[in-house]
Amino acid sequence: MTREVRFELMRPPEIAAARRACPVAYLPVGPLEWHGPHLPMGTDAMAAHRVAIEVARRVGGVVLPAYHLGSETVRAADGPQGLRPLGLEGHERVVGMDFPGNPVRSLYIEEGAFAVIIRELVRLLKQNEYRLVVIVNGHGAPNHVRALRRVAAEENEPPRAWVVFERSGAGPLAPEHDPGHAGRGETSVMMVAAPASVDLSALPPAGTPLRYRDYGIVNGAAFDGRPTPDFTVPAEADPRAASAAEGAALLERNVERLAAQMRRHIATYLGEHR
Numbered sequence: 001m002t003r004e005v006r007f008e009l010m011r012p013p014e015i016a017a018a019r020r021a022c023p024v025a026y027l028p029v030g031p032l033e034w035h036g037p038h039l040p041m042g043t044d045a046m047a048a049h050r051v052a053i054e055v056a057r058r059v060g061g062v063v064l065p066a067y068h069l070g071s072e073t074v075r076a077a078d079g080p081q082g083l084r085p086l087g088l089e090g091h092e093r094v095v096g097m098d099f100p101g102n103p104v105r106s107l108y109i110e111e112g113a114f115a116v117i118i119r120e121l122v123r124l125l126k127q128n129e130y131r132l133v134v135i136v137n138g139h140g141a142p143n144h145v146r147a148l149r150r151v152a153a154e155e156n157e158p159p160r161a162w163v164v165f166e167r168s169g170a171g172p173l174a175p176e177h178d179p180g181h182a183g184r185g186e187t188s189v190m191m192v193a194a195p196a197s198v199d200l201s202a203l204p205p206a207g208t209p210l211r212y213r214d215y216g217i218v219n220g221a222a223f224d225g226r227p228t229p230d231f232t233v234p235a236e237a238d239p240r241a242a243s244a245a246e247g248a249a250l251l252e253r254n255v256e257r258l259a260a261q262m263r264r265h266i267a268t269y270l271g272e273h274r
């Protein structure tokens with residue numbers, strides 16, 4: 001039987017024993033956010049939760065529930081993350097992925113309030129004598145990432161307790177490039193993490209172009225300011241090409257990357273106590 005690592009399913013003696021063996025707690029975070037008509041709103045936190053569980057099984061530690069919390073802000077007209085590279089006019093008021101035609105709004109939390117909630121969770125974990133708290137982030141918005149990095153830096157208290165920011169995704173090959181949104185990669189991962197919640201039939205048949213603004217599905221290069229000429233999702237990022245096999249391979253890559261990173265953190269920060 002695999003060792004239980006999900007905090008909410010563990011009894012106090014199990015939690016105490018797991019903490020003696022490895023005083024590490026993972027906090028998976030991501031907003032309830034529009035991910036196209038074919039993916040669930042909780043995609044980011046669920047993917048982060050899934051990665052954290054597998055890493056904890058391999059490396060040690062416990063995993064808090066998926067916290068469906070995250071922030072976004074108003075897009076500027078131009079530049080990376082801007083409206084015009086996404087095929088909009090530039091005068092619309094768009095927060096995050098909430099494009100004008102979407103039938104449901106994301107539940108983004110204002111970034112100051114978001115940081116307060118995350119800080120409180122981190123503080124409670126430190127009070128519970130975790131010596132290494134790992135924020136496992138599943139969402140890429142710059143203001144959201146800044147808030148998490150700030151809380152991690154401010155709550156870091158060596159040598160008593162360390163707080164680190166990590167991403168659940170290994171991302172595309174070039175780390176400076178945005179991995180995109182609700183495309184082939186994320187859809188493949190969700191086919192493994194929450195298969196019943198994925199519905200490719202909510203998209204038009206393969207071959208019909210998917211305009212960014214109509215579906216809220218965007219390839220990473222467009223976020224970086226390099227969209228396709230007609231502002232549609234290119235073949236390599238098309239969610240209709242997703243598969244569970246690709247999702248399993250991506251998840252394994254993400255898990256291996258974070259597990260390797262965690263082994264380094266544990267050796268560096270907790271080495272003398274283990």
Ligand SMILES: [Zn+2]
Nearest residue numbers: 043044182186
């Ligand atoms: Zn996402």
